[in-house]
Amino acid sequence: MIESRCGIICGECGFREQMGCSGCTQIQKPFWGDGCPVKSCCEEKSHAHCGQCASFPCPLLNQFAYDEKQGDGGKRIEQCGKWKEAEV
Ligand code: SF4
Ligand code: SF4
Numbered sequence: 001m002i003e004s005r006c007g008i009i010c011g012e013c014g015f016r017e018q019m020g021c022s023g024c025t026q027i028q029k030p031f032w033g034d035g036c037p038v039k040s041c042c043e044e045k046s047h048a049h050c051g052q053c054a055s056f057p058c059p060l061l062n063q064f065a066y067d068e069k070q071g072d073g074g075k076r077i078e079q080c081g082k083w084k085e086a087e088v
Contacts, residue, residue, distance in 0.1 A: 002049045002083050005042035006064060007076030038064055051080030052087075 003010040004024035010016055016023065019031040025048075030036050038061060042050055050056050057065070057077045064070070065077045 004039075004076075005036075005047070005049050006038045006061060007050060007079035007083070008072075009079065049080050049083050050077075051082075051084035056080065056084075 002025065006024070008024065010021070010023040013021075015021060015031070021027065021031050024030075024036075024039060030039070038050065041060065042053070045053060047053050050058075050061050057080070061077060061080075065072060065074045
């Protein structure tokens with residue numbers, strides 16, 4: 001089961017309980033801002049997660065995944081790939 005649009009595993013996120021976040025797929029907007037460009041883009045394209053997108057992994061997703069402070073060194077992109085593989 002997917003947990004987010006971008007590949008983050010919400011179940012492993014320390015902010016989930018702390019911020020009372022229901023998880024990426026359940027929320028309208030994230031607790032950390034007015035909106036997440038990755039979530040919005042993915043949902044506008046009616047994808048369950050970015051791995052389903054023809055442009056995957058696009059520059060925006062790469063920027064998120066490899067951001068020095070907020071990124072995870074590409075882990076979330078790998079996760080989207082795994083979700084995609086599990087679907088075929
Ligand atoms: S960064 Fe965006 S797409 Fe990823 S889990 Fe958070 S709200 Fe969802
Ligand atoms: S891979 Fe990029 S273009 Fe495709 S849905 Fe995700 S954010 Fe949007």
